[in-house]
Every structure is written in structure tokens, then in C-alpha cells.
Amino acid sequence: MKTQFVKRVVAATIAAALPLAASAADKPKSLNVGMTTFLTGPASVFGVPARNAAEILVENINADGGINGVPVNISFIDEGAGAEALTSEYRRMVESGSVEVMMAAISSGNCQTLAPLAEDLQVPNLMWDCGTQRIFEENDYKYVFRTQANATPEMLATVLYLLKTTPDFKTIAVVNQDYAWGRDSWDIFRTALKAMKPDVEVVAEFFPKFGSPDFSTEISRLQALRPDVILSTSWGGDLDTFVQQASQRGLLNTSTFVLPLAESSLERLGSALTAGHIVGARGDHYFLHPDRRDDEDFQTFMQQYQDKTGEISVYPVFHASQAIAALKAAYEKAIEENGVDWPSEDQLLAALEGLTFQGLGREVTIREDNQGIEDQLLGVSVQTGDYPFATMENIMIFDGDELTTPVGQKSIDWVGTLDAGFVDSVTVDSYEN
Amino acid sequence: MNLAIFLLALFDGVAYAALVFIVALGLTLIFGVMRILNVAHGSLYAIGAYATVSLTGYFLALGFAPVFAFPLMIVSAVLVGILIGGPLEYFLLRRIYDKSEVLQLLVTFAVFMILEDVQRLVWGTRPYFESSALQVLGNVSVFGVTYTAYQLILLPLIAVVLLLGMRFFLRHTITGKLITATTEDREAAQSIGVDADKVFLFTFVIGAVLAGLGGALASPTTSILPGMGADMIVLSFAVVATAGLGQIEGAALTALMIGLGRSFAVYLYPEISVLVPYLIMVLVLLVRPEGLFGSPAARKI
Numbered sequence: 185m186k187t188q189f190v191k192r193v194v195a196a197t198i199a200a201a202l203p204l205a206a207s208a209a210d211k212p213k214s215l216n217v218g219m220t221t222f223l224t225g226p227a228s229v230f231g232v233p234a235r236n237a238a239e240i241l242v243e244n245i246n247a248d249g250g251i252n253g254v255p256v257n258i259s260f261i262d263e264g265a266g267a268e269a270l271t272s273e274y275r276r277m278v279e280s281g282s283v284e285v286m287m288a289a290i291s292s293g294n295c296q297t298l299a300p301l302a303e304d305l306q307v308p309n310l311m312w313d314c315g316t317q318r319i320f321e322e323n324d325y326k327y328v329f330r331t332q333a334n335a336t337p338e339m340l341a342t343v344l345y346l347l348k349t350t351p352d353f354k355t356i357a358v359v360n361q362d363y364a365w366g367r368d369s370w371d372i373f374r375t376a377l378k379a380m381k382p383d384v385e386v387v388a389e390f391f392p393k394f395g396s397p398d399f400s401t402e403i404s405r406l407q408a409l410r411p412d413v414i415l416s417t418s419w420g421g422d423l424d425t426f427v428q429q430a431s432q433r434g435l436l437n438t439s440t441f442v443l444p445l446a447e448s449s450l451e452r453l454g455s456a457l458t459a460g461h462i463v464g465a466r467g468d469h470y471f472l473h474p475d476r477r478d479d480e481d482f483q484t485f486m487q488q489y490q491d492k493t494g495e496i497s498v499y500p501v502f503h504a505s506q507a508i509a510a511l512k513a514a515y516e517k518a519i520e521e522n523g524v525d526w527p528s529e530d531q532l533l534a535a536l537e538g539l540t541f542q543g544l545g546r547e548v549t550i551r552e553d554n555q556g557i558e559d560q561l562l563g564v565s566v567q568t569g570d571y572p573f574a575t576m577e578n579i580m581i582f583d584g585d586e587l588t589t590p591v592g593q594k595s596i597d598w599v600g601t602l603d604a605g606f607v608d609s610v611t612v613d614s615y616e617n
Numbered sequence: 618m619n620l621a622i623f624l625l626a627l628f629d630g631v632a633y634a635a636l637v638f639i640v641a642l643g644l645t646l647i648f649g650v651m652r653i654l655n656v657a658h659g660s661l662y663a664i665g666a667y668a669t670v671s672l673t674g675y676f677l678a679l680g681f682a683p684v685f686a687f688p689l690m691i692v693s694a695v696l697v698g699i700l701i702g703g704p705l706e707y708f709l710l711r712r713i714y715d716k717s718e719v720l721q722l723l724v725t726f727a728v729f730m731i732l733e734d735v736q737r738l739v740w741g742t743r744p745y746f747e748s749s750a751l752q753v754l755g756n757v758s759v760f761g762v763t764y765t766a767y768q769l770i771l772l773p774l775i776a777v778v779l780l781l782g783m784r785f786f787l788r789h790t791i792t793g794k795l796i797t798a799t800t801e802d803r804e805a806a807q808s809i810g811v812d813a814d815k816v817f818l819f820t821f822v823i824g825a826v827l828a829g830l831g832g833a834l835a836s837p838t839t840s841i842l843p844g845m846g847a848d849m850i851v852l853s854f855a856v857v858a859t860a861g862l863g864q865i866e867g868a869a870l871t872a873l874m875i876g877l878g879r880s881f882a883v884y885l886y887p888e889i890s891v892l893v894p895y896l897i898m899v900l901v902l903l904v905r906p907e908g909l910f911g912s913p914a915a916r917k918i
Contacts (some may be wrong), residue, residue, distance in 0.1 A: 226844060228742035233845045256863050319765040362891065390883070395848060397839040398636075400768060401629040401883040401890075407762040408625060421744040421840035429838065433756065452744060 194284040195365040206402050208531075209523035212284075215250070217242075217511065218277045219312070219504075220288040220298070222445075226395055229420040230290055230448065230500040233493065234313065234535055235260055237501035240488050241508045252525065255435035259283075263294055274298060275482045278305045285310065285532075290500070292316035292364055295466050299328045308532060312507035313500055314465070315365060317595045318374075320553045329536050329550055331510040331543075332503050333467055335365075336595040337587035339372040339417075341560030342444045344587075345580055346413065347380060348609045349462070349564065350440060353412035355387045357439075359402055359426060361418050361436045369417040369444070376599045380607055387411050392422075399426045399492065419445040424452055431456040448498040450573050455467035457574040461565045467588055468545040469502035474615040475546060475581070482544060485528050498545070505543030506558075510550070513541035545582070555589045557584040566617075583611035621760040626880045627666040632768040634876025635776035636835055641853040641860075641868045642779060643827030648821040649863025650800045653710060654718075656725040658828045659850025660732035661697050665832025666738050666841045668693035673836075677749060686750035686837070694703065694829035701732075702825025706818050714817075729846070737843055744842040751837035768838060776832065779827075780869050787865075796820055800863075852894060859898045861911025871897075871909060 218237055222231025227282070238258055246255045261273045270289075277283050286309045288298045295314035300310035300323075309328045311319065317334040319325075346353075360366030370389070377384055387409050390402045406414060414435075418426055423445060430436055436458050443449075444464035446457065457463075468475075476482040489497050506532070518527035518535035527535065540549045549557045563576025587610070589595045644658045672689045705728065711723055754766040787793040798806045800815045807813050839845075856875060860867030875894040882890035889896075894901070901909055 224737065224742070226842065228843070229744065240619060270810070388887075390887050395844060397835065397845060398633060400632060400838075401626070401880040402887075404625050404629050404762050404764070405884055406621065420624065421842040424744050424746055425840040428748065428840070429786065432748065432765055435763075454746075456746075458706070514805055 187401075200340060208522065208573060209526045211252070211254060214255045215285075215515070216283045217256060217258045218261060218274070218283045218286045218288075219258055219507075220261045220263050220270060220274065220286075220290070220294065222264045222290050223260065223262040225564050226420050226422075227290055228264060230313070230498075231263065233495070233498055234500040234504040236493050237489060237497070237504040238508060240304045240485065240492060241505055243379065244485075244488075245508070245512060252267045252513055252519050253541055254526070256511075261288075263291055267294065269295055270294060270326065271297060271301060274301060275305065277305045283307070284529075285511060287312045287511075289314055292368075295319060299323070299325060301444035306534065308529065310507045310510055313503045316368065316553070317589065320555045321589065321594050325554055326533065329510070329539075329540075329554045330549070330556045330600070331506045331548060332556050333560065333584060333588065334555065335369055336372055336589050336599065337560055337582075337584055338464065338466050339369055340376050340587045341562060341582045341600065342442060342462070343373060343376040343380065344582060344607055344610060344612075345462060345464075345562040346377075348580070348612075349578065350413065350458060353384070353440070354387050355409075355411040356413040356415060357386070357388040357406055357409060357411040358390065358415045359390045359399065359418070360416060361394045361396075361422055363394050364567040365396075366391055366417060370415075372595060372599060373415060373417070374468060375596055376602060379600050380604050390488075394422070394473075396422060397425060399429050403430055403435055406430075406439065407433070407435055408535055413442055414439045415442045417443075417444050419448060423449050427453055428456045431458065434542045444562075445499075447576075448500070450565075450575070451496050451498075452573075454573050455567060457565050459564075459574070462562060463565050463574070463576055464560075464562045466499045466522070467498075467502065468559040470561055470563075470576065470579075471496045471498075472575060472617075473561070474579055475613075475615070502544045506541070506545070506548055506556075507543075509541045509543040510536070510539060510548070514539055548584075551588070551591065555588065555591075557588055559584045563617075579615040579617060581613045581615075586610050620767050622884060623762060626884045627877065628764060628769055629883070630874075630877035630880035631773050631873070632764075633879060634872040634874075635772040636831060637852060637856055637876060638776045638869050638872035639779060639834060640828060640831035640849055641856040641872055642783065642865060643824040643831070644850075644853050645857045645860065645863055645865060645868045646783070646827070647821055648734055648857065648866075649708070650796055651714070651726065651817055652718075653714075653721050654862075655821075655824070655906040656722065656850055657705065657728040657732060658727050658853070659825070659846035659848075660736070660831040661701060661825050661828035661846075661848045662835075663736055663841075663846035664701065664732065665694055665697045665829030666836040666845065667736060667745070667832075668696060668829070669833040669836045670745045670841050671740075673749060673849035683753050685752070686747075686753070689849035690750065690830070690833035690836075693833045696825050697829030697832075698822045698826030702822045702828075703818065705825070706821035711814070711817070729850070733843065733846065736846075740841075742843055744840040746840050765838075772834060776869070776872075780865065783865055792819070824858075827912065855894050855898045859901045859908055861908025864908065864910035867908065868912030871901075 221234050222228045234349040242256045242258045289295050292314045311330040315335040317336045331462045441461040446463040446466035514535045524530050546559050562583040563579040565574040566577045589598045647655050673686045751767040756763045757766050799813050856871045860871040878893040882893045
């Protein structure tokens, strides 16, 4: 009789515990994460710093005891090997069963390829760097989250900064790389500019080929046209070459340059980037971030990064920090909310919805459509002599909420509905430097 | 289009053509003499640029005057020719002269891929920029447009000197005549006592030096970064093929056509500027498959 009773109690306890047991997971030996990044090719100017940063950040987490006692283990896939190799590597990594979370990618094209793949493979994927705004505007995803902004707030913030600091310009020319980003970013920029300042005249549009070694002809023509403002959303070697050649030939003295990605080239450009040109950072990313530079965690990381690489941190480092901060925050939130040792995949996905986390910049929140809301920092170049390269002054940080396309709308349509009043109504924090 | 714009486009085109010609000259010389299309030429160009940037950076840091950058360009080019070009011909290409053209192409392509990775190992993936040489010469103003004297005057001047020098060398010096003779008929030349192996080695080193020199001369004007060699080999191959393989004067004329075509496109219709070199190539090859200056080759067997 007694044994019967014990059996029943045990059975009842097990039955009661079952739903819990089914939804929680066993604590793994390590949390394995895969990250796609450019280790080869022109975009390795972003990919290599991001990898270095990710390694430091993961070491730091593990030195602190990992996430709920579980150490993090990160491995990398080279995006430079081409889309074919990338997708098969991604698939292999996920299907081998060793990876719980993926982080992809830098290239917008790769994001568009990998987002549906992550959905198919049912692996949580943090889109950590790519710019395309189309991902969540054209599709719904359950497994894909973005831990940063996208091209729309980045371009919109640039237009706003330009209109706030140089309201009276009349003519603009553009020199962008001839690929998806160069074309798309100009579409958003032009649409926003035309909406908020319809009287601006676009005097020239150049799309030199990606990786072009020579902009001499474009520069000659720009000197003949003398536009008030010259926009270039180029990056890496292309941006360096363009600014250096323009600087050599005095074009920086006659036109104001607007360079939304120049933060990542500041150190390499040295003295070539003279004072008075608008510098952007694809978010609130700057090694002298005015809100964060006095914080201990920020200073410690900047020192670690400089010791490891000999360079200053650039925006992909910040983007990597955001993805890793989101990863840690999501696991901790899922563990706490469910009262488990280790969350199941569903619990993790639930935790990522509406998650707020902080990397090296300000706090970022993931919106209901899985898009991250990130603030945008821009400034004007200045050569102070403190560094052998240009730094920023008159910094403004725009509130990401107001610049991100509302859920369910298409960026180009939404940006086209803005008007001149938007320039004065946006929330912005200003800093001298 | 008024006269001022026309002249501006002309200047830009000439400056660009000069650089392309210097690289294509080495490529076409090697092909003319050795009948090998050396894809690794692009790597030699890139390494010439990297070497110049590193050497210039090093010596300027020691306190040398910026004008010192010019001799360092020549030093880099010669180093590339002797340290990379020499062993490449002696240990590798020499073994495959009698093999099929496809194999030769694959071997030089393999060397190109290996050297691309070597660059990445040595110099990393960060773009370099070192323009001391260009700044020394200052700027020139034409119709209110500022040019660098380096691009507007020095580069075209060097291209012309190289063209004339190469013509003189091949036609009026003993070594040049030996090279021409070996090109014409290798077996006949050997039978009268010409050391063809030596001629090939010498030619390849000269070609490699020219590739390195192209890189060295390009280095003050552009970012030095991985992949620059691939772009250049494609463009200079377009020049060489359009001119007729092995045609030095043809290469000069074609480089000029491509340079001018590209710069006028930027003024008139920027969208097609990338297409222009290849458009010219296709048009020429449709009409003259052997190239502008090439003559239809009779197969020996």
C-alpha cells in the first residue's frame, strides 16, 4: 500500500514537472555562437575589427563567469568567400547542431540571403551590421532580429544634420559606389532631402564602380560644377581614395563633404580630411562617444581594443558589441523570466522580442517587427592636434525612435511624407565635441 | 560641351591612360617575347605599390625628405622585378613553355592567387595611403580646376619616356635585338648562338619591373588595398588584347583611347564610364580579331 502511494506521488510530481521540463533546456557546456564577417576582400576593413572586438567581448564575458555559468564560444565564417560558400558554411554550422545562435551579416546582400535561411533552419539569427531596410519591411521573421538601425535612420539623420548645420545650401552632387548600398542610400537620402528642402538642385550623380582606384575625372568635373555639398556614402578604400584625391586637389576647400560612413575612415585619412565636413557613424558609434567616454566599461574596452589591434574602434566594433550585448541580455532575461537554468529556443525568442540592451553606445531596443532602434551620431570634422587625424565637433545624437520607419510602412514612402517642420521637431542632443 | 570641358576631359584621360599604359607595357612585352599571358602581372603591380608605401613610410619616419619617395619607387620596382619576377621565371615558367596555353594561363593564375594571399599576410587588409611624392610636386590650375602636377605632367611624361625608351632598346641595342630575334624564331636564334633562356629571364624581369613601377607610380594617387591587382590585370589585359598581343605602340594608343573614352564618359554620361574600356575592346575585336596592330598569326604546325 505504502509503495503504491509513493509511486502515485512520484508519478504526479513527474507529470506536474513535465511541461516545465519540456520547455526548459539543459545547461550546455558552452554557448556556441557563429558569426559571419568579412575576413577577406575590401569589406574586411569592417569585418576584421568586428571579429577582434567580438573576441575581446566574449573573453570578457567568460572572465566574468559566462552567461549563468555557461562560457560563450564564438566561431567565424568569412563573408568574403562569396554567397555560395557563405550559405553552405552557415548551413553546415547550424545543422551540425553545435551552434545555438547565429550572427549574420555585414553585407546587405548576405543578410537578404541568410534571413530566410535562418528561418528555414529555425536558428535565432542576430543581424548585427548590414544596412538594408528591406528585411523587415518586406518580410516577417520569427527567428531573425536586428541589433542595430538600418539605412533609413542613418540617411535621415544625415539629411537632418546637414539641414540643421548648413540650412542655406542650394546645390548637391553625389559620388557613391555602384552597388546596392550606393544606389539605395542615395534613394533614401534624395527622397528625404527633396521632402524637407524641395528647392535643392542635384547637379551631378556619379556611381563609379566599386573598388575604383581613381576618381580624378569625377573630381575635375566637381571642381567645374562647384556644388555646395558633395555627398558620398562610400566606405573603406573607396572613401579613402576619394577623400584623399579630393583633398590633394583642393575640392575640400570649395565644397562641404557629407560622409555618412567617414567615422570608420578617420584614422586612415589622417590630415587629408580637413575641418568642416560632416562625418557619420551608422549609429551612435564613436571612440569618443560624448555620453559614454567617461564610463568605465567603455574606457576599459577601448583600451583593450587598442592594445590588441593598435587602432581606434570604428563602428563595426560597436555593432559587434551590440549583438553580443543583445545575446547576453536575451539569455539572462529568458533565464530570469522563466526561472530556468537555461532557456529553450522559444523562451529565447520570446526574450528577444522588445529586448533592451546596451553595447558600447546608448541603449538599443528591439521593436515588435524585430528591427532595432538605435540612436544616430553625427559631427563635423576638426583637426585639433590631439590626434594625428580628424575628430568630431558639434556632435548631435538623434533619437532613433523618431527616425525609424513606422512598423508596416515602406521607408521610401514614409520618408517622402516628411516636411521641413520635421527638421525642428526631432529630438536631438547636442555636444560641443 | 565647350572647349574648357573638352580640355579638362582630355587631361583626365591622358593622366589615367599613362598609368594603364605603364602596366600594360610590361604585360605585352612578356607576351610578345614569351607567348605567356602572365596573370600574376597584377600581383606584381600590387606588390610594387605596397613596397613603395612601406619603404616610403619607413624612410620618411627616419627623417628623410619627401622627395626621397621618387628614388624609392624605382627601388621598389626593381626589387619586385628581381626578387619576385626572377625566381618566378627561373623556377616555374621555364618548365611550362612547351605546355599548352591553357596550362600556362592556369599556372600564372595560381601564382596570382598565391601572391594575393601573400599580400594579405604581409600587409593585412587595411588600406594604405602614402602620397608624399605627389605632394612634393604641388598643384597646377587649369580653367579653375586644380590638378596635381604628378598626375597631369609627371605620369604622362614617364609613359612617353618609357614608350620611346622601349622602342629604342628593342631596335637599337644588342640586347634588344637579341630579344627581337628570339621573339621572331626561338629555334633559329638558338642555332646561331643566342642564349634563349637568358633572354627570357631578362625579358620577364623587365616586364616585372614595369609592373612594379606601375604600382609604385600609382601608389601616391590611390588607396593600396587587397584586390587592386585584380582590377589592374583585367584593365591592362583589355588594353593589350585591343592593341594586339605584343604590340607596344598599339598598347600606348589603346591605353589613350580607353583613358579618353572613360573620362569623356564621366563628363557626358557617367553611367557608362565603367563599360567604356570593354566596349572599345569589343568593338575593335569584332572588326579586327587580332587587335588594332596585331597581324594574323600563322600556326607553326
